[in-house]
Amino acid sequence: NLRIEAVDAAQIDPPKVMADPGGLFSDIQFQGGIRLEALPFPDASFDAVISQFGFEYANEAQAIAEVARVLASGGRLRFVVHARDGGVARDIADRLDRLRAVLEDHGPVTLVRTLVRALDAGDTAAVTRESVHLDAAIASVRKLAQHAPRDDAAHFYASEFLRSWALRDRYRLSDLRRSIEDGWANADGVATRQEEMLRVARSHEDVITLISKLAARGLAVAEAQELRDEHRGIRIAWLINAHKPP
Numbered sequence: 001n002l003r004i005e006a007v008d009a010a011q012i013d014p015p016k017v018m019a020d021p022g023g024l025f026s027d028i029q030f031q032g033g034i035r036l037e038a039l040p041f042p043d044a045s046f047d048a049v050i051s052q053f054g055f056e057y058a059n060e061a062q063a064i065a066e067v068a069r070v071l072a073s074g075g076r077l078r079f080v081v082h083a084r085d086g087g088v089a090r091d092i093a094d095r096l097d098r099l100r101a102v103l104e105d106h107g108p109v110t111l112v113r114t115l116v117r118a119l120d121a122g123d124t125a126a127v128t129r130e131s132v133h134l135d136a137a138i139a140s141v142r143k144l145a146q147h148a149p150r151d152d153a154a155h156f157y158a159s160e161f162l163r164s165w166a167l168r169d170r171y172r173l174s175d176l177r178r179s180i181e182d183g184w185a186n187a188d189g190v191a192t193r194q195e196e197m198l199r200v201a202r203s204h205e206d207v208i209t210l211i212s213k214l215a216a217r218g219l220a221v222a223e224a225q226e227l228r229d230e231h232r233g234i235r236i237a238w239l240i241n242a243h244k245p246p
Contacts, residue, residue, distance in 0.1 A: 042070070051080070068244065099191045099194070120176075140158070
């Protein structure tokens with residue numbers, strides 16, 4: 001008799017984009033565009049509320065109030081939240097530094113966008129002026145490749161943008177301009193999401209404060225601990241278990 005209501009601030013709709021041969025989605029109601037601060041459910045309507053890397057993006061006070069409202073007496077709560085100074089946060093910070101570098105004015109990604117814009121505008125003087133930075137941009141991509149983490153956005157976007165510029169004569173200029181603008185927006189979006197993840201990551205002191213706020217709303221915290229990758233000896237996240245006393 002398990003029923004799951006899955007909400008996300010994004011416009012999620014997994015059944016539209018993912019195969020479900022095992023019928024795993026049959027008992028899940030997905031609702032996009034729903035924020036934790038304003039849940040569309042009656043009071044005391046859930047026996048459990050869980051969030052993995054989602055709660056910390058909401059307004060903390062408002063989200064706690066909503067969680068306490070929809071949780072039934074005896075219901076359980078489990079949060080997994082990003083840990084500041086943990087292994088994931090350090091990895092994201094490193095990736096963000098790399099991505100910021102290629103998005104700088106004369107970094108490979110923004111440089112190619114500048115060149116394509118100038119080419120599209122017929123500004124040959126600007127193309128000539130900006131082209132002097134190409135050798136440095138190419139060298140920076142080679143350097144990025146030497147220690148690139150897996151699925152590195154910085155190396156991917158930088159190398160693809162430079163490749164597009166090198167093969168620009170193969171494309172219609174309007175198509176090249178649209179592709180470059182879309183790619184730049186995507187890269188900037190990745191950087192923005194990484195910045196947000198680092199902003200919302202919680203320190204140990206933040207977790208202690210969160211526990212006190214949960215208690216103020218009548219929720220009893222049974223456990224608050226760090227989740228660790230013991231093999232690498234690094235913290236990954238914080239785990240918080242609580243319940244709503246009968």
